[in-house]
Amino acid sequence: MVLLPDYPQKTVEAHDLRVERLALACSLLLIAAGGWWLTRTIVVETDAVWTYGPMVILFASALLLSDLVYFGPKERSRLSAAANISWPSIWAFANLTYGSEDQTIAAVILFLVTIFLLWFTNQQLGNSIETRRWRGLTSIAGLAIAMAVLVSLSDNLILWAVVVGPSCYTMIPDLLVKDDDHEARTEFAGLLEQVESRVLALREGSSGMEQAASLLKIAREEGWSNPERGMKLISQAESEIERISAFSGDLDAIRADALEAVESAESITTEATGPRKSFELGDREADLGSFRDAELLYRRAKSKSEVIEKHWQAAYDSIATAESDISGHSGHQAEGVMAILKSAKEAMEAEDPVEALHIASSIPAHIDSIGSSDESAAKSLSDAEHAVGSAEDDIQIVTKDRLEQARKAMESGDSALAKGLADSVLRDVRSTSEAMQEVQRALRQKKQIETRFPEASRQDWSNRLQQVTESADSGEWVNAAESLQSLTNDLNAHEHSISEASELVRFVEDEWKSLRSKLDSAGIGPGDSSRMEAEKTVADAANALSSGDIDTCHAALALAGEHLESLGRLV
Template sequence: MGGARADWLMADVADVESRLAATLAKQRSQLETLGIVAALALVGSAAWYVWPGVESTVPLMPRLGPAIVLLLCALAMQDLVDFGPRHRSRLGAATAIAWPPLLLLGIRAFEDTGWVQLGNLLMLPLAVAAFEFSRVQLSGGIQALRYRGLMGATGGMVALSLVISEGAESELLMPGLLVVALALIRAGIDVFGSDKDRPERRRFKEQRDALEKRVLQLRAQEIKIDQAASLLQAATEVGWNDPKEGLALLATAADDIERTLALSSDIADILADAVSTVEQSEEVAPESKRPRNCITLGEREMELGSLRDAEQLFRQGKKRAVEIIEWWTPAEEAIAEGKRALDGCDGDQYEPVRRMLQNAQDALEREEAVEAVELASAIPQQVEAMGEAGEGAEESLEEARRALEQAKGIDQDVFNERIEQADAALEAGQYSMARGLSDSVLREVTREREAMVEVQKALRQQKKLRARWEGRDDADDWENRLEGIKGARKEKQWSHAATLLERLTNDLDATQAAHGEATELLDFLQGEWRALRNQLESNGIKVDDAERHACEGTIGEAVGSLGSGDVEACLAKLGEADTQMEALRRRI
């Protein structure tokens, strides 16, 4: 369904486009037909107007001018139909030429009568329309304005020829000259007065001519200033349309010429100094090529006229040569010393140092002597540091072995396995791993020994531990926890046994602290009860009283709970007895 809908939409769009194209084609055909009809009508009108002159019934020459105008209008019909950029330009030029003669013909209406006067009067709105049309179509840039001014001047000259043809006795001489003056003034404004950037264009022209003359003089002296010449060419291309940009390019070109001239006097000395330094570097390192390549490229740039690029290349070649002179020999010595330091150093642990040595050699091959020195000079220190690390790992391993041999009574299987791993890492040159394993064995063995001593000492005094929970209801729980400690001892899990022992003693201490607090509360409550009991006797509340009997029973239960070690039950009974005693006090 989705595909069918998409096909339907595409077909609909294609149908709309085809209908739009057909409508545009129809309108185009109608416009062309209208243009042809109008052109034929104008041609017929011109023939009709000039025909009496052909038959010699009237003078021919006065009728040729209007007939020619009608024929030109017939030719302009096609431009009105198309009305593209070129067509608008042609129509604008035609109307710019036509409006002064049309205005002059309109003025003749003041000396005619009848239909001739009416016809001449119609020329006045046509002249105004032609003037406005030319101003709209020929507008925008300075070139369009100047073109409009030139066409207007042409129209003014046509109008002047018509005025002269009328003779000096014509009444329309002064109005005609006024029309000609108006047309020429308007053309002069378009050509000269409408350019706001005219002062800058004049300044651009003057600077450009002066700079072009100077460039020619310098080239005659065989001074290469190709870059300045390129800037001058670019300024010529853009300066007439954008004088500010053109002036900026001219200033850049002039500055480039000055720098080139200043540099041309020093470039020979710079080259000689650079060549001397490069020759010294070649004596130190005959295989070096980069400094000499810079000199060669600089000489080529100097031949092409790029003196600044040549200067940079000469200075770069000298800089590289100075580095070779200063650092090439130290780099070779540092690499040789690094090789001696690595002699006899086997194992994967030295692989990074070997890569460092290879990088130093590669840097020297690239003629980066400073980098080679920095890399190679660090190799002996690295080798020495790795040797010290190996000695430290061996000492740590021996200390771990001695500690394990002295630790009797602990489970040594895990530690022996770690010792073997550390020994293998030491043989492979993995000093950090070997030391880490050895240190971990030493720490854990020490911890196991301390835990063993603590547990054994506590178990030798287990009678004191049992005395702390004898007679309590939860004595079996404490015994089970003690047996757990003994079981961990049998399995030689001394750290675990020490942890269980610590938890046992902490819990006993907490229980005894709670027992002491409960004892104090019980003693206080018993004292209060004795005083209250005497008051009850004096007020006739005997032993057989139910509330008194219940209170005595609650206190007795609290005493029993405390004796069995049930502190929580004792505290609960004490709270209940306090409530009962308060009730008895209210009865007194």
């Protein structure tokens, strides 16, 4: 059998519909019974309680019947409250109706209803403190209604005791019930009041109790519902109070020590305001309760004061001495020393006498270096002038201009620039002199150089040598020396290539002599075309070598090698 996917849901819905219809029918039946009871009392004149009491119970039962169908948390709460309110009144009616045989049966039925309602109430409202207190409150309403019934229908004290006794037996314990944390809550309340009083007393004489007060506030908010949590917060507040009290005593000693150091620093100079500012900020933080920040500020004020007391006067004297020494100097180097002196003054303005003393201590060495630089620059300039005078006709105008710039720099006090220019002039003169000597020595051996030129490219080599001569004639000795060096290097490389080619030519000639003997023996005479070609290429290689044409020589050697190889295969 295959069930449809929504079959269970439809089954439940159908069941709920049947239950709702049954509940509706029962409600209508109860309402009809109440209406019947009301019409009956019109005919039979009875007391008001007997007239309207059962009717109210029937109508209320009809209204609460739907809660039995759904029976959720809200429904159970309403039913439990209604049952707890109703059972004292029903118990009163049971005692009032007790009498003859028929009345006894009715009383027994009402007694059973009372027992059921009391049991239902205990089942639903007897599980926790909150539900028991709610049951106690509703029991007051039920007892009030029951007493109203008794007042209107009977003045029998025994009956009163029978009705009121069970109600009070269940109501009073419910109203006076205490949870498991009652003793802890009582202890918490007493300790909280005690610690709060202590905090108030301490806050009158000092500050810094804000954290403890905040912890106590949280404890008051959370401790009633969770006494254990409240006790922990109170313990933390007590620890904070003890810590602040101890810290406050230590802070007073630190403050007094810092104040003494600040006043001692102010006796040396009033320009340094940093220690006093740090001290005042420490007082402000202490007033706000930030003792740790206040301690740091007090210690900072003391540290700054000690530095000022120890180094301020020495730094001030060192700066004054340096300023006096540099006043007699001028020029670029003096300006550099003035910049260093300015840095020392800025360090003093920043209340850092240690750095200022360190900077000012280096100024005497810079001043001494100015004098030594002047002497060194004067010597370099003198050497450059002497060198230029010795080679007046052989140096370029640019070199003379640099010498003039060096003189002007020396006159303006820029000894470093003057020395640099003079040294460059001296280097140029020396390099020019060395180049001139090298070129002149080479030109005196011009014939020997020309004999090394290869015949095949003699004109090119001669042109390069002529360029060296022209550069020397125009006074460009450095360019002439560079051209001569290039010519010499290339000529040496060419001679090395000729040496290698000569060895190859000799090897090929020796091979050819040996091969000719073999060709004669094989009957290949001088008139053979291949032999004639080989003979010609070997001769061309020798001729190209003698003329210095290395490229042609290499090409002829390669061709000769091919011919020799082909002829070698014939023998």
